Amino acid sequence: MASEVLLWxxxxxxxxxxxxxxxxxxxxxxxxxxxxGSYRVTENLYAKxxxxxxxxxxxxxxxxxxxxVGAAMIGLRPVVEIMTVNFALLxxxxxxxxxxxxxxxxxxxxxxxxxxxxxxxxAKQLAAQHSQRLEHTLMNVPGLRIATPATPQDAWWQxxxxxxxxxxxxxxxxxxLYFSKGKLDTAMEAIxxxxxxxxxxxxxxTLISYSRTSLLAWQAADRLAAEGIEAEVIDxxxxxxxxxxxxxxxxxxxxxxxxxxxxxxxxxxxxEIAATLAERCFYDLDAPVRxxxxxxxxxxxxxxxxxxxxxxxxxxxxxxxxxxLEGVDA
Amino acid sequence: MKRNTLVxxxxxxxxxxxxxxxxxREYTRGNIAGFLHLYPGEEAVAVGVxxxxxxxxxxxxxYREHVHALVRGVPPGKVMAELFGRRDGCxxxxxxxxxxxDRERRFMGGYAIVGETYPVSIGIAYGIAMRELPEAVxxxxxxxxxxxxxxxxxxxxxxLWKLPVLFVCENNRYQIGTEIHRHSAVTEVYKRAxxxxxxxxxxxxxxxxxxxxxxxSALQRIREGTGPxxxxxxxxxxxxxxxxxxGSYRPKVEVQAFQDEDPVTVVLEETVPDYPSAxxxxxxxxxxxxxxxxxxxxEGFLSADQVERMRRExxxxxxxxxxxxxxxxxxxxxxxxxxxHSNRGQEVLI
Numbered sequence: 001m002a003s004e005v006l007l008w009x010x011x012x013x014x015x016x017x018x019x020x021x022x023x024x025x026x027x028x029x030x031x032x033x034x035x036x037g038s039y040r041v042t043e044n045l046y047a048k049x050x051x052x053x054x055x056x057x058x059x060x061x062x063x064x065x066x067x068x069v070g071a072a073m074i075g076l077r078p079v080v081e082i083m084t085v086n087f088a089l090l091x092x093x094x095x096x097x098x099x100x101x102x103x104x105x106x107x108x109x110x111x112x113x114x115x116x117x118x119x120x121x122x123a124k125q126l127a128a129q130h131s132q133r134l135e136h137t138l139m140n141v142p143g144l145r146i147a148t149p150a151t152p153q154d155a156w157w158q159x160x161x162x163x164x165x166x167x168x169x170x171x172x173x174x175x176x177l178y179f180s181k182g183k184l185d186t187a188m189e190a191i192x193x194x195x196x197x198x199x200x201x202x203x204x205x206t207l208i209s210y211s212r213t214s215l216l217a218w219q220a221a222d223r224l225a226a227e228g229i230e231a232e233v234i235d236x237x238x239x240x241x242x243x244x245x246x247x248x249x250x251x252x253x254x255x256x257x258x259x260x261x262x263x264x265x266x267x268x269x270x271x272e273i274a275a276t277l278a279e280r281c282f283y284d285l286d287a288p289v290r291x292x293x294x295x296x297x298x299x300x301x302x303x304x305x306x307x308x309x310x311x312x313x314x315x316x317x318x319x320x321x322x323x324x325l326e327g328v329d330a
Numbered sequence: 331m332k333r334n335t336l337v338x339x340x341x342x343x344x345x346x347x348x349x350x351x352x353x354x355r356e357y358t359r360g361n362i363a364g365f366l367h368l369y370p371g372e373e374a375v376a377v378g379v380x381x382x383x384x385x386x387x388x389x390x391x392x393y394r395e396h397v398h399a400l401v402r403g404v405p406p407g408k409v410m411a412e413l414f415g416r417r418d419g420c421x422x423x424x425x426x427x428x429x430x431x432d433r434e435r436r437f438m439g440g441y442a443i444v445g446e447t448y449p450v451s452i453g454i455a456y457g458i459a460m461r462e463l464p465e466a467v468x469x470x471x472x473x474x475x476x477x478x479x480x481x482x483x484x485x486x487x488x489x490l491w492k493l494p495v496l497f498v499c500e501n502n503r504y505q506i507g508t509e510i511h512r513h514s515a516v517t518e519v520y521k522r523a524x525x526x527x528x529x530x531x532x533x534x535x536x537x538x539x540x541x542x543x544x545x546x547s548a549l550q551r552i553r554e555g556t557g558p559x560x561x562x563x564x565x566x567x568x569x570x571x572x573x574x575x576x577g578s579y580r581p582k583v584e585v586q587a588f589q590d591e592d593p594v595t596v597v598l599e600e601t602v603p604d605y606p607s608a609x610x611x612x613x614x615x616x617x618x619x620x621x622x623x624x625x626x627x628x629e630g631f632l633s634a635d636q637v638e639r640m641r642r643e644x645x646x647x648x649x650x651x652x653x654x655x656x657x658x659x660x661x662x663x664x665x666x667x668x669x670x671h672s673n674r675g676q677e678v679l680i
Contacts, residue, residue, distance in 0.1 A: 026460065052460045058490070063449040063483035070453020073438060074388075076460070078453075097443050098450065106431035106439060107422025108672030143670060145679075166673035194679045243680045 002185040008178040010152035011041045011117075013186070014159040015079065019049055022077060025163055028055035028064060029081030038083055039119055039178040065091035065116060069098045072114040077163055085120030085172065086132045099168040100143035114168045115159070121212060121262055122299055122310050123175040131299035131306075133263035138170055139240050139272065145169045147193060147238040148211040152182040154237055161193040172239075174212040196243035198250065202232035204324050205256035208247055208273055210236040213260045213311055220316035229324050239269055247273075248281050255286040258323050262310045265293030287326040292319040331539055333631045339381050339538050340626055340637075343373040343619050345644045346397040349406060352648045353396065353413055357573045361656070362413045365442075366427050367394040371568040371588065374618035375500050376401050378541025379468060379563075382549060388436045388454050388467045390447045392500075393428035394567075395440035398470065404432045406647055407654030416658035423661040424669050444505075445478030447471050448497075452484045455493035455558075466494040466552045474505025476519055482526075485558070489526040492557035496548050497523070499562045500535070506571040507579040520562035528560045535565030536618040539625070565618075589617055 005013075019025045026049075027042060033056040036043035046054040057064040061082055068078035082088045088095070095116060103112050122131045138146055145167055149155040155173070162169040191197070199218045207217040214235035221231035232250050236242055251257055257277055259270040274289045294310045311319075350368045357366050369376070372394075380389065380401040391398040399409050404420050412419025413427050421431050428442040438454065441447050451469035458465045475481060476499065488495050499519050503510045510517045523530035529551070533544045541563055548559035566588040570577030577585070626632050632640075 055491075058483070058486055060483035060487065063452065063480050063487060066446065066449020066480065066484075067453040067456055067487065070390075070438075070450040070455075071457045072453070073450070074454055074457045076457045093443060093446065094449060098441075098446060102431075102439065103672050104666075104670045105421060105425040105429040106433070106669075107419070107424045108669040109421070109431050109433040110438075111673050113673075165677060166675065167677075192678045192680050241679055245680070 001187055002183055004181055005152050005184045006179050006181055007149070007152045007155050008040045010156040010184050011159055011173070012043055012045075014156045015042060015045060016048070018160055018163045019045065019053065023053075024075060025077040025079065026053040026055070027079040027081060028057050028067075030057055030059060030083045032056060032081050037081065039175070041117070041178075042081065061087050061090040062094060065094035066098060068114050068116070069094055069102065069112070072099070072112050072168070073102065073110045075111060075113070077113045077115075079115045079117060079163060082116060082118045084130060084175070085118040085134045086130050088116070088118050088134060091116075092137070095138070095144070095168070095170070096141050100141045104143055111166045112168045113163075113166045115162045115171060116169075117159075117171045117173060119173045119175045119178070121174040121176065122294075122306065125301055125303050125306060127301040128298035133294070135172060135239050135263055136268045139269060143168065144240060145194070145238070146172060146240040148172045148236065150174070150177060150211050150214050150235055150237070152184045153188075156184055156186065157190040158193055158237070161190060165193070172211060177212055194238040194241050194243055196234050196236045196246040198232060198246065199235050200231070200233040202230035203254060204230045205258060205320060206232045206234060206247070206250040206254045207258050207260055207316070207320065208234045208236065209260040210239060210269070211262070213262050216311060216313050217260045217316055220313045220320060223313070224317055224320055227321070229321065231320055242273070242276075244276060244280065247277055251277060251281040251284050255284055256323050256326075257281075257285070257289045258320055259289065259291045259293075260311055260316055261291070261293045263294055264296045265291055266296045268293060287323060290319065290323050292316060331542070335381065335542070336539070336622070336626055336631060339377050339542065340622050340632075341640055341644070342377045342381070342401050343538065343622060344641055345406070345647065346373045346377065346400060347619055348641075348644050348648045349400060349409070349651070350396065352652060353410070354569075354573065356413070356652065362427070363415070364426055365393070366413070366573040367571065368569050368573070369394055369397045369567070371618070372500060372502060372535065372565045373397060374538035374541055374622070375498070375535045375563045375565050378538040379498055379545045382542050382545035383466070383468055386436070386465050387549070388438050388465065389470075390438045390451045390454070390467060391440050391470045392447060392472060392475070393440055393442040394472070395430055395470070396427065399430045399432065399437055399440075402432070402435050402437045404430065404435060404437060406651035410651040411655040411658045414655040414658070415660070416655055417661040417665065418654070418658035422665060422669060424666060444475045445471070445480040447475075448480045448484030451495050452488050452493055455488065455495045456491070458494050459491065464553055466496055466549055468496045468498060470498050470500060472505065473499060473501040473503060473510050473519055474508075474513060476522060477514060485523065485526040485528060488558040489528050492555065494552045495558040496545070496552060497528070497558060497560040499560070500565055501562055502565050502567045504567070504571070504580070506575070518562070520560060523560035528558050530560035530562065532562045532564065535563035536621060538618060538622050
């Protein structure tokens with residue numbers, strides 16, 4: 001049945017359904033229980049499932065994320081909420097050295113059904129220590145999977161898939177998307193967790209993105225159509241693994257690629273996407289692969305500067321226009 | 331204490347010593363590479379603690395964990411094969427010396443980042459408490475690990491939620507090359523547990539019987555549902571930190587003092603007056619294996635001949651472990667990828 005919901009509500013319903021179905025699912029983090037979660041994702045779950053399954057933790061990211069690792073090793077299904085991705089820097093040992101490596105280092109003896117949810121991205125003037133993106137760090141870790149839901153439907157599907165998986169999965173949620181509305185059909189069969197989706201078909205160039213900027217790219221593409229430029233928009237929906245086939249098929253059609261990301265450009269997710277597709281699709285391309293990324297600068301507090309440090313609909317349009325014309329004889 | 335328990339503990343301590351000395355030899359022969367941290371001197375800790383545990387308890391250990399695995403029942407051949415990096419090793423050759431795992435025996439791994447054993451332990455313990463099971467988690471760590479943030483974070487959560495964890499500090503007085511008075515403002519490690527209202531005591535780690543008894547009563551209190559317990563067990567490693575470390579930062583007289591059966595007070599007073607304290611060293615005294623075998627002999631449990639026969643059997647066991655390791659094949663890259671994706675099953679990702 002389909003309804004219009006906010007993205008946090010889709011996550012909240014996904015949590016509820018999975019906790020109802022399997023009593024080994026439990027969640028914990030700062031203010032997830034009594035308070036209901038900073039972005040309301042765990043609202044009402046404490047009252048329904050009790051303190052052992054919905055647990056407020058002390059401010060100890062390193063150890064409570066590691067607690068999730070230990071619990072996952074004995075077959076429980078912990079869903080860790082790290083209040084913001086910025087605090088996850090304190091939990092990287094648990095995520096990178098433990099969760100991603102234990103199944104491997106043990107020769108495949110232990111399951112790791114761990115989900116770590118972390119809100120992140122540039123929100124509204126939260127300043128440098130609360131506006132980080134961490135995908136570049138997490139992508140470079142073999143053994144981790146990363147999903148980046150941008151719509152309520154994907155949030156519902158991907159959180160449920162992550163909880164059901166036996167592998168460690170990071171859900172990068174964008175702080176500006178929790179209160180965005182979209183259609184949720186809970187009866188619709190899910191597509192595979194890491195399959196990319198073509199949000200909009202086009203013929204002139206391909207915009208590849210993920211998380212919030214995939215929605216901005218979509219809006220940019222709709223407006224570019226009025227100018228006669230038809231951009232295809234791909235939402236990767238995840239960053240590890242990446243659905244390269246969907247990307248390559250699109251480049252076979254459009255022959256031009258613009259990667260759009262909110263994270264800093266240097267050594268970021270976009271660099272991996274650009275490099276892999278340049279290698280794979282070189283002979284399909286009519287122009288060099290271009291990247292439109294956040295500036296290589298800590299996020300400024302000042303609102304004007306903050307907005308200027310990351311892609312916007314109009315900056316994406318400008319970059320797309322330029323690429324569409326590149327190498328075309330006037 | 332029961333004869334059978336004591337004899338079993340002596341056997342494990344002799345096995346531990348023989349296994350580690352052989353590992354050192356295989357390292358110099360080039361059969362073992364990387365980092366190799368050995369346990370001689372500390373045997374009474376692993377043996378005393380783990381003999382007091384139940385098979386249903388979980389064990390989380392450090393990078394100096396060969397003996398913990400052996401005492402837990404991991405076959406010596408599988409441990410040696412892992413040190414050799416072979417396919418039949420207890421971690422399939424993917425982990426090595428510092429990452430021994432054995433799910434069947436609830437040996438939850440050796441961890442090589444100092445301070446990782448606490449969060450893993452409280453996570454397992456959380457699952458036990460949530461399910462209201464009569465099990466416990468034994469969390470090993472060294473004196474050097476108590477200044478890591480996870481120590482404080484995890485002890486706090488363990489106490490807050492009354493998790494069934496036995497924290498066992500193997501205090502060998504050194505964090506690699508830095509002596510405890512130079513790395514800790516409070517050198518009585520057990521006192522730190524008071525900050526989290528976790529009952530704690532300090533045990534002589536050169537006496538396996540003391541270690542066994544203290545562990546037994548601590549585990550009993552944990553099973554009564556009172557929450558975590560903490561043991562600081564004073565011990566000493568005879569070798570350097572790892573095979574790459576000759577241990578030259580330690581006064582020769584200190585190393586000798588721990589290895590020697592004779593009282594050491596006088597020589598210490600003459601050479602290193604307060605560092606470490608003479609009372610402290612003489613209280614610990616001597617090699618823990620000599621101590622136990624002397625006791626067993628005096629009690630009339632085993633004759634010298636019987637102990638000698640036990641040593642020979644153990645020598646055969648260790649020799650067989652080396653042969654098992656040598657005969658085991660190298661793992662392939664396919665094995666490595668299978669380990670990496672071992673939890674994927676039939677899941678379709680794309």
